[in-house]
Amino acid sequence: MSIITPKTLTPSPFLRKPQNPNPNPKFRSFKPQVYQFHCICERQTERGIEFETGETFFRHESAKGRDLGILAAAFYKQSKGRLRVLDAMCGCGIRSCRYLLEAKADFVLANDANDEYRGVILGNLKKVERGFGDARRWAVSHFDANRVLTECYLQRDFFDLIDIDSFGSDSLFLRSAMSTLKLNGLLYLTSTDGYSSGGHRPYCSLAAYGAYVRPMPCSNEIGLRMLIGGAVREASLLGYHVTPLFSYYSYHGPVFRVMLQVNRGKEHENRHYGFISYCNQCGNTRSFSWEELGQISCSCSSNKVCSPVTVSGPLWTGPLHSATFITEMLNLAEQWGWMGNSAGADLDKLLRRMLDESDPSLPFGYIKMDEMASRAKINSPPLKTMMTTLLEEGYAVSRSHIASNAIKTNCPMAECIRIAKELRGVDKF
Numbered sequence: 001m002s003i004i005t006p007k008t009l010t011p012s013p014f015l016r017k018p019q020n021p022n023p024n025p026k027f028r029s030f031k032p033q034v035y036q037f038h039c040i041c042e043r044q045t046e047r048g049i050e051f052e053t054g055e056t057f058f059r060h061e062s063a064k065g066r067d068l069g070i071l072a073a074a075f076y077k078q079s080k081g082r083l084r085v086l087d088a089m090c091g092c093g094i095r096s097c098r099y100l101l102e103a104k105a106d107f108v109l110a111n112d113a114n115d116e117y118r119g120v121i122l123g124n125l126k127k128v129e130r131g132f133g134d135a136r137r138w139a140v141s142h143f144d145a146n147r148v149l150t151e152c153y154l155q156r157d158f159f160d161l162i163d164i165d166s167f168g169s170d171s172l173f174l175r176s177a178m179s180t181l182k183l184n185g186l187l188y189l190t191s192t193d194g195y196s197s198g199g200h201r202p203y204c205s206l207a208a209y210g211a212y213v214r215p216m217p218c219s220n221e222i223g224l225r226m227l228i229g230g231a232v233r234e235a236s237l238l239g240y241h242v243t244p245l246f247s248y249y250s251y252h253g254p255v256f257r258v259m260l261q262v263n264r265g266k267e268h269e270n271r272h273y274g275f276i277s278y279c280n281q282c283g284n285t286r287s288f289s290w291e292e293l294g295q296i297s298c299s300c301s302s303n304k305v306c307s308p309v310t311v312s313g314p315l316w317t318g319p320l321h322s323a324t325f326i327t328e329m330l331n332l333a334e335q336w337g338w339m340g341n342s343a344g345a346d347l348d349k350l351l352r353r354m355l356d357e358s359d360p361s362l363p364f365g366y367i368k369m370d371e372m373a374s375r376a377k378i379n380s381p382p383l384k385t386m387m388t389t390l391l392e393e394g395y396a397v398s399r400s401h402i403a404s405n406a407i408k409t410n411c412p413m414a415e416c417i418r419i420a421k422e423l424r425g426v427d428k429f
């Protein structure tokens with residue numbers, strides 16, 4: 001097995017260091033300091049390893065996104081018996097440390113284009129190395145992510161998991177990352193491109209993700225679907241297809257993260273890659289396949305054709321999570337004691353909500369309680385009461401991990417309004 005080390009990569013004269021790795025001045029005031037895992041709401045490792053952030057880009061708020069990545073990696077290691085990770089934009093190297101320590105990775109290549117971070121990354125990884133004796137299970141490099149990915153590919157040095165924690169859009173790195181993944185490997189993508197998902201820059205979303213995205217009420221779910229859709233498109237160019245294992249939106253940023261499994265062979269049916277519409281008049285959302293593209297319209301229960309209809313796409317219209325994979329992640333989290341205590345309670349809740357959301361009878365999108373209430377011209381009914389009533393009436397319903405005041409349901413908006421109004425009569429809310 002060839003292991004890539006910084007020495008095998010020759011510096012490129014064209015390599016530019018990012019001008020300002022942290023565009024938000026708010027974060028530039030971070031002073032060098034030492035954190036313990038438990039101090040920053042990361043899970044405490046058995047070895048109690050400390051890490052430093054120095055002047056690198058580091059966000060406490062991303063801890064949950066890192067937790068999810070570690071759980072997925074650990075389950076992969078358990079099921080495949082191997083785990084080589086490329087942490088392509090590692091910052092201070094916290095993920096690399098955690099992939100080694102918690103997911104028991106066999107090897108991690110920690111890369112960050114900014115070579116001023118080298119001391120901090122090396123310091124953190126050396127502590128991890130001490131925990132495992134002398135075995136050299138990691139390497140550090142400082143190249144543009146595309147360069148490191150391409151060189152690994154050229155040396156046939158493939159990875160089981162590639163983590164792209166980029167600023168803005170991830171699409172620039174998709175092709176090289178997919179080429180450098182092992183068969184059925186995991187690709188952990190991050191995008192902070194909230195403007196595109198909000199429909200505020202349709203030409204940017206078209207350029208980056210191949211999707212023309214317009215403003216819709218559930219724009220944060222659109223953001224996740226845009227990210228997956230971009231990967232679907234790129235994968236099919238390379239003769240691969242992707243399966244989302246989990247999708248996670250966090251309002252801290254905002255940040256859109258998806259864990260994808262990349263498999264060989266184009267997916268024959270395109271039923272999960274199409275268009276999403278929102279009817280401004282009746283408030284219903286629907287997804288359309290390529291075949292239905294010419295007939296996009298909305299008919300509400302009165303059979304009148306509503307207008308106008310806002311259409312975005314093509315996007316991923318299939319499941320955001322794999323219920324089986326999330327269940328395995330939950331089991332692991334339980335085994336590791338990551339739930340049931342105050343630090344882990346949130347992760348527990350998030351995973352369970354994702355599991356609920358993966359019910360295949362639930363459609364795309366979510367309905368915000370305040371939108372429903374304003375359409376019904378009543379105060380918003382209590383979310384739990386609404387959910388129970390929808391279930392009693394035979395509809396599928398769950399909460400959304402994206403918006404705390406929203407429900408996902410296959411009940412049309414007009415029916416939701418009727419139920420909400422009836423509840424009002426009973427409960428006088």
Ligand SMILES: C[S@@+](CC[C@H](N)C(=O)[O-])C[C@H]1O[C@@H](n2cnc3c(N)ncnc32)[C@H](O)[C@@H]1O
Pocket residue numbers: 018021056057058059062066088089090091092093094095111112113114143144145146165166167
């Ligand atoms: C969001 S931060 C990474 C945070 C880190 N993964 C964590 O969880 O704490 C993004 C990092 O990517 C680096 N970076 C930006 N552009 C890059 C590129 N083209 N290639 C490699 N690294 C890059 C930045 O220096 C920055 O440290």
